[in-house]
Amino acid sequence: MKPWVRMRRDLAIPVPVPVWPAGYRLAPFAIADLPAIHDLTAAGYSLGGGSVPPFEKWQVALLADSDFDPALVFIVRDAGGAIAAICLCWSSAFIKDLVVHPSARRLGLGEALLRQAFLTFAARGADAVDLKVELDNPTGARQLYQRAGMVEIA
């Protein structure tokens, strides 16, 4: 059996607008943010749920990927300006990484970022958004995705 499952959000079903917890805001992405995004992603996956290569290898592969689009890197900053959460998507309507800093979990940032990604892809004309999640994700990601209207497809 595969250690992960693919999940899908049908965009024909209306997507609620994101609700950002107080003190957190969606912020524009810049290439200069990549080291902080990498650090957050590596720390977020440290107990499982995913993996990320060392920074240089990761950055080169990311920027060279034909599915990379800077408009699909969603960043949430806290009141002090630090990056608290990221959602990195491929242009093929696929969520590559969703990571919330451990100190900012269970506030609704994960769900808000999912909605942001769904609405962005719906505006681009996509029919659905997919992702893969490990069956034993230690942070309850599968439950979050189910609550956000995603269903397991394979």
Ligand SMILES: CC(C)(COP(=O)(O)OP(=O)(O)OC[C@H]1O[C@@H](n2cnc3c(N)ncnc32)[C@H](O)[C@@H]1OP(=O)(O)O)[C@@H](O)C(=O)NCCC(=O)NCCS
């Ligand atoms: C999975 C992950 C992204 C979820 O992020 P999050 O911001 O904590 O997600 P949310 O706050 O939207 O929802 C998580 C839980 O908080 C609860 N919650 C949401 N808002 C809440 C609030 N205001 N008060 C209390 N609890 C709340 C939700 O009910 C949900 O609980 P449930 O899973 O029992 O249903 C985060 O735990 C993470 O970064 N994990 C490590 C990386 C990872 O594995 N990513 C997924 C890869 S596929």
